[in-house]
Amino acid sequence: MQGDHLETVCGCVVGGAGPAGMGxxxxxxxxxxxxxxxxEGLIIVDASPTPGTGRxxxxxxxxxxxxxxxLDCLRDPALRDVFEPLEHSPAYWRIRRQAQSAPQLADVAELLAEASKLVLDFIVERYGVKLWSSTTITEIVREGDEYQVWVESDGRSRRIRSRAVVLNLGGWQDPQHLLDSLADQGLAVPPSAQIQSADALLRMNAVQLRHLFARTxxxxxxxxxxxxxxxxxxxLENLADALEFAGLEEVTLVHRSPIRLFYETAQAAxxxxxxxDAARDVCPVSGRVNRSGGLRYRALxxxxxxxxxxxxxKTGVRVQLLQTHQGPADQFERARQALAEADIVVQCTGYQPLLPxxxxxxxxxxxxxxxKGGLDSDPSGCPLDASGQRLHGLHLFGLGAGLGVDPRLGSEASFDGRIYGVWQFHHDASGVVIDSVLTRLQTPAIQPVAAAPRLVSSRSEERLPFLWPVLVNAQS
Ligand SMILES: Cc1cc2nc3c(=O)[nH]c(=O)nc-3n(C[C@H](O)[C@H](O)[C@H](O)COP(=O)(O)OP(=O)(O)OC[C@H]3O[C@@H](n4cnc5c(N)ncnc54)[C@H](O)[C@@H]3O)c2cc1C
Incomplete structure (x- = not known):
């Protein structure tokens, strides 16, 4: 790695060290x-002072x-020595005791935080990897065959030049996506209704939910x-638990296609x-029903x-389920009316990637x-720009981006979303990305066509707004 404190050159930047980047x-x-x-230098950049678990x-x-x-993400002979301290970790034993049941995500995150710290300390010490925590990626510029990653920390801006960028900054729920997808179906939310994202509500405790819903x-x-x-x-469950005794009697769930349930086998279903549908809902590789798109565990x-x-x-709160596409005869009309009368609409319709x-x-x-469900990318998470040009060297596969179904691993034909989850991040999803990045690093760079340089010093002086509007909205 070479460079001074304002510009650094490296082979690869891992932007975002949440579950996807850490995977x-x-x-x-x-x-x-x-x-x-x-x-050739690996720099990990994360906005958090303690990277490792994201949201x-x-x-x-x-x-x-x-x-x-x-636990399977931590189980590997190559990691045995690194993870030895976990033997004494209450977080590890808590998940071990729930090996065959679904744990709380807070417990999962505690374990991943400890494991991530061990991995980060190890790779910094052993391989000279740089960890830039409390550092925000504000902008990425593609110049020729490389990327300029602009970052900000402590109010100071600097630039990394890198041939490969693995960018997983998490996701957000754009209310306009909800409005557009409802409009495509001939449905609308009145301007007086508040749109709340599931992402925000699922992070609130009962007191916060009661406060938010009090007026409604x-x-x-x-x-x-x-x-x-x-x-x-x-x-549904968090609202019913928190609001039943605050007066919530009924919630309406408006969904486009049938609610899909997961079963280990067709016989169990x-x-x-x-x-x-035996042809469309069963994964040909595993035999599971609704393997990718079905509700599991508590949600099931x-x-x-x-x-x-x-x-x-277990609450007394009622729910009306209304299917808007190819559902029973009157359900579309009832859904239209429910949305038109809504005071609060909760958006649970997927994520868009957070991008600088x-x-x-x-x-x-x-x-x-x-x-649908993410970015249009190849199997290594390499995206296309609006003109259909592939952005070689850039890879995204975390929340909001996802990857297409890998036919070798299988899925049900009726599932048309993108795949993402912690296990995938640690295995197949990141495996293809690593191969692609290594291939790129072994290939000589194409010399960039000279473009008018934007100097780091002028960037600092211009005091440009470093947060792109999407980022600003998402964090508010
Ligand atoms: C409600 C919900 C439940 C889920 N449950 C499960 C589950 O049970 N099992 C499962 O496997 N998956 C689950 N997932 C899917 C997925 O595993 C998680 O969403 C996971 O947190 C995604 O990881 P990520 O790294 O893509 O994003 P995040 O967790 O959001 O991490 C993003 C990282 O990027 C950093 N960052 C953000 N902006 C910047 C910036 N500008 N510059 C630098 N760093 C930045 C953040 O500090 C963070 O460390 C769930 C998702 C949701 C939404």
Whole structure:
């Protein structure tokens, strides 16, 4: 690595060390790729003073997998010495005791935080990796065959020049996406209604939820939840638990397609009386029903209860489920009316990636192409810009970006979203990214066409707004 305090040159930047970025680092260590990845300099940049777990532990819900799935991310002979201190960690033993049940995400995050710290300390010491914590990526400029990553810390701006950038800064829920997807179906939310993101509500405790919903409940206003995924059923349960005795009697859940339930086998689904499409809902590799898109664990229990009894969990709060596409005859009209009368609409319809400003060296903005559930990227998370040009050397696969289904690993044909989750981050998803980054680092760089340079010093003096509008909105 070379450079001074204002500009640094390295082979790879890992931007964002939440579960996705850390998954890549764990995997590089397990697979023996770390020395190669760090050879020309590896800089990890994260806005948090304690990188490692991102937002996962902030959600006040249970995981959508059993504890063993998270332990499997730590289980590898190459990591045995690094993780030895975990033998004495209460967080580790708490997850071990829940190896076959779904733990609270706060407990998962505690374990991942400890494991991440051990990995980060190790790679800094052993491979000379640089960890820039409390440092925010504000802008990325593509110049020729490399990227300029602008970062800010303690009010000071500096630049990293790098051939590869792995960028997983988390996701946010853009209310305009909700409005657009409802409009596509001929549905609308009145201007008087508040749109709340599931992401924000799932991070609130009961007192905060009661405060937020107080006016609506006092006025007997209508609450609509839009979406049919894990988040939607987690929101139903958290609202019912927190607000039942504050006056919440009923919630309306508006969902586009049928609520999908996960079963280990087609036989188990038949035995439970669950109706599914044997050709489209069963994964040909694993034989599981709704493997990628089905509700699991606690969300599955809440979903089953809602479908069979119209109740939320153990509470007395009722839920009306209204399917807007190819559902029973009157449900579209009832959904339209429910949304039109809504006081609060909770958005549970997926995430968009949090991105810094992206541009070409000449100043032209780069917009990444989206598909349902994330970004339009290749199997290594390399995205396309709006003109269909692939942005070689840039990789995104975390929340809001995701990856397409890998046919070798399988999924159900009816699932058309993107795949993301902690286990994938630590295994297949990051594995392809590591291979792609290493291949790039081994290939000589194409010399950039000279473009008018934007000097680091002039950047500081101009006092440009360092947060791109999306970032500002998402953090408010
Ligand atoms: C409600 C909910 C429940 C979920 N439950 C599960 C589950 O049970 N099991 C599972 O496997 N997956 C689950 N997921 C999916 C996924 O694993 C998590 O969302 C996970 O937190 C995503 O990790 P990430 O690294 O992409 O993003 P984040 O967790 O958001 O981490 C982003 C990181 O980037 C950093 N950052 C942000 N902005 C900047 C910037 N400008 N500059 C530098 N650094 C920055 C942050 O400090 C953070 O460390 C869930 C997701 C949601 C939304």
């Amino acid at each position: 890549l680092l764990f995997n590089a260590l397990k697979s023996g790729a770390m020395p190669e990845l760090a050879k 996962l532990g902030d959600y006040r819900i249970t995981a959508n997998s059993v504890g063993d799935v998270f 409940l006092a006025a007997k206003g209508r609450v609509c939840v839009v979406g049919g995924s894990h988040s939607a059923f987690s929101v 038949h035995d439970a009386g669950y109706v599914f 229990d809440v979903g089953r209860e809602a479908l069979s009894k119209g109740q939320i969990g 400003g992206l541009s070409h060296a000449g100043g032209e903005a780069i917009t990444l192409m989206e598909v």
